[in-house]
Amino acid sequence: MSRIRQKNQGLIIDVASEQFATHGYAATKMADIAKAADIPKPNVFYYFSSKDKLYYAVLQTVTQPLLEASRPIEELDDPVEALTQYIEAKLRISRDHPHASKVFANEVMSGAKVLPEDIGQELFKQSQMILDKFATWSEEGLMDKVPAHHLMFTIWAATQTYADFSWQICxxxxxxxxxxxxxxxxxxxxxxxxxxxxxxxxxx
Known part of the structure; x- marks a missing residue:
């Protein structure tokens, strides 16, 4: 991918993230994104042929880091190190992708009606992997026997709130x-x- 193409796609995704986060998927128009990015509307369609494709690209900017964030839990046997790295990674996502994080949160809160099926499946697999690892650590005596689902939800909530409720926190x-x-x-x-x-x- 050329630098110019990469730069233009990045600009469009960044602006679209903010527009989708502020107005929602249904109310956001490609023309609004083009105006906010200060580029011609045909240029937006040149890089993203439909609003669906652009929305998918925005979601990928946060779902891919979310999937990668759980790698320490999958690969490390030491729960202290794994949880430390996982929580740090989750907070980096809130810091580095605040608008896309809000888009993802809004999508989930609305019932994930527009969320692409493949993203939903990957996130489900990730959740099951985390729950299995929590169970293994409990069985090995490295963690108390806690409700694994609620532990996972608590980590999600505690880290993602820094993006989803940034105004309130600030x-x-x-x-x-x-x-x-x-x-x-x-x-x-x-x-x-x-x-x-x-x-x-x-x-x-």
Missing amino acids: NVMQKDTLDNDDYQQAAEFITQLVIKGCGVTGKA
């Missing part, structure tokens, strides 16, 4: 935006909350 903290130190502090706190609250121990 308002309470009296900041225009959160900085890297805020995200690092959040990662350390959430990790300790999970590790201590669930009796997680590392492998010797």
